[in-house]
Amino acid sequence: MAPTAPVVIQGGMGVAVSSWQLAREVALTGQMGVISGTAMDAVLSRRLQDGDPGGHLRRALAAFPDADMAARVMDKYFIEGGREPGTPYKPIPKLTLTTNRAGQELGVVANFAEVWLAKEGHDGAVGINCLEKVQMATPTALLGAVLADVDYVLMGAGIPREIPRLLTEISAGRPGRITADVAGGSITRFIEVDPVDLLGDSLPTMRRPDFLAIVSIDLLANYLYRDPEIRPDGFVVEGPVAGGHSAPPRGKMQLDDAGEPIYGPRDDANLAKVAELGLPFWLAGAYGTPEKVEEALSLGATGVQVGTLFALSLDSGITHATREAMLQELREDRLEVRNDPRASPTGFPFKVASLEDTASQEEVYQARPRLCDLSYLRTPYEREDGEVGYRCPAEPVHMYLKKGGAEEATQGRKCLCNGLMANIGLGQERKDGYAETRLVTLGQDLTGARELITSYVQGWSAREAVGWLLSRVPAARLRTVQFA
Template identity: 55%
Template sequence: MTRPDAAGRDFGTPAIIQGGMGVGVSGWRLARAVASTGQLGVVSGVALDALLARRLQDGDPDGQVRRALAHFPDPTLVHRTLRRYFVSGGTDRNQPYRPVPRLGLRSHRHGQELAVLGNFVEVFLAKEGHHGPVGVNYLEKIQLATPAAVYGAMLAGVDHVLMGAGLPTEIPGLLDTLAEHRPARLSVAVQAATAGQRFDVTFDPADLLQATPAPVRRPRLLAIVSSATLAAYLARDDTTRPDGFVVESPLAGGHSARPRGALRLSADGEPVYGPRDGVDLARMAALGLPFWIAGGQCGPEQLAAARDAGAAGVQVGTAFALCRESGLDAALRRRMLARAAPGALVVRNHAGVSPTGFPFKLVHLPGTAADDDVYADRPRHCDLGYLRTPYQRPDGRVGYRCPAEPVDDYLRKGGAVEDTVGSRCLCNGLVAAVGLGQRRPDGYREPPLLTLGQDLSFLPPLMGGGDDYSAADVVSYLLGASAAAHA
């Protein structure tokens, strides 16, 4: 699943996949550091249009974004984007960031350009200086962004596409189509749609680029699932079969699957998972496709056990999210490490926080959007809108709504008031967590929202009495005992 490096070494199927966490947390620096060790480094492909625009408005101080853009195959498209967003020396820190087009069924050319360029830049920079594999992680729920985002990553030579938060049944075909620079179409789920009515988002590379680029390699698809049943469903047919799976337990950071059966909450308000939520690893192995286990897997013993169970290895997120190459705001990362050392860092799985309806992990760090008082002071803006849900209006047109938007707006659009209770704006909070939060004209600053997995047992051996560690340290720690066990 990887190719030989310049010295002729073939890394083979990676034992470790670095999780594609959050918005910009799994950035190009982290993915490059992991891929340089021969393991699969992964960038998050979510909201890269907004991150590109805001990095350019901050002046691109190290020049890396503009350097990557110089390699894009259509200079005219790059020039338009730089003219619109680049500010030499950066904008006044009291001025809001210029907005980017929000996603919709009717594609906005400028928005598509930003999505293509943002994904190209992130993957291009992640792949520089080594021959290890690089992947990009998307949420299946954000269907409106997928075709343009995937195409940008493919133009930069991405090796793997990872996709969760839904069943990516149409993605194998999408990858085939885009690899040939052909017009693509992807189905979009629309709530309250008339029975039998189909909605799609379309993307045509020829409409975007002045000339057809050189052929690109089709990346491999890894579907992120929560059970062997879902994996078997995807593997049953050539049109839906991915190239492998990441099977994720509820311990993993970010979103997790709902518990099977009736929802029960613990005394802390967390969803209660039971035996039915376990993963049948023997059944996963019987599918005959490589798979990796995720959620609470950061240790050499876990890697060895995964491989003994037939897995190719493990996916690890939280340990990489807290390492020094992480895209998290440096001050926030240091605060989390400082609280985690004495065991005082609290991560809870909340049933009603995410606008998606899936449980979502929140780090309860004072001053962040996990704090009820902090969030209560936040105006309910919805100006990024990646998690908005398309719905069909009574007049047949398609609208967009989000439980985290102003309550009156959500109710006017036919939403249920109970959906709004406790719902957090993940889009703005996660962007703020990587230091690119919106600045409002009245001086308001978006508070960050942080997510991690709930297993932090890896920190003492990784920290070793120090106060920091690297991505390479995580890889070495994971491979230590497991390499000996499988020598």
């Protein structure tokens, strides 16, 4: 851990909502900027097909240690001047337990590019956030991030017990693997990445980043801490109001009158017990004001992780129209975020902002043809013949049932993959004219955002959000960024 650890961690949100631009702005303040490590292969391929405005991706790819691999990605996806409006984006290789070579290369290059751009020209701290549930993307995503000298890896949405060893192995240039969760599996299967096989003589010396496990309760933190093999370098302790996915309530799921999960005292982490472990920890979920930052520090935390303030900032990857719609609802005190227990194919509750012309509206959701083409949330299952198949509760119901899934599991499921891509202006446009609709996620605690909108009526920058959050923190707790 750095001698002066960041007080503020900017949340790793959505698909490229926590973009390299946002992460870089936060890192330049001396705090931790975080890029999303989810679906970066699709993000890179689509940005290249849109002509790479500004040339940023081409600059990053020129720095990739294996020029031939970067050239293969460029040749496949880059379109000078961008694709014609209405033209569908090219498909990319789907993730499997053994993703093909082209898919692995795209994942490595994409995550390298996003981290490299976030770190360009300074020594501020940059992290990458991945979801444990998106296992099939993890090894290649982390290899790409480590190649770009990422400082931190953050992971939640599951129990990330194998990530410390994976980081140790790939940082040393050795093959790394994690155990695959295969429904009904009778044998143990793995998802692997081999740095030498992929990069050969181009593989540089790499540095192992610190790993922060995102947990919801102290029991999980204690479990991960007890064994040095799976022990992280620190924790982010996240409450249920945080944006995106959250842990389900402990015990039997119960819903309130609005159809949202009910959380109780059993779902609150005992912070004193987390502090006793002796590792740095940050608090997340309803810690997005200067007063809550001060409170977190008084409880022994190293700092806080904040998402919503940065998702709404002028530097995030959300499209201008979507951001403005949310800011307008903030100005009018009408912005609402629902914790939907059914939306995510993962089965984890998922926060959905209630906005017009998005999949938060039932009629918009019902109008979307069910299909699963990006497939990041597909789960592997063992077929009767012993081979592995893949299914997603948000795919066409008849296909899910044919693969042995239960019809009840499909009800209310939304395609997060395509909805989150649409949030950042990279939604698919299909040959039949259908354009993917948005599905916006935020945290449910809007206290900080409501306060900031009174001071920054037209919206705030990431640096302004950081300055506000740190306004009660002693200067001695803050680090200074050095420029390259």
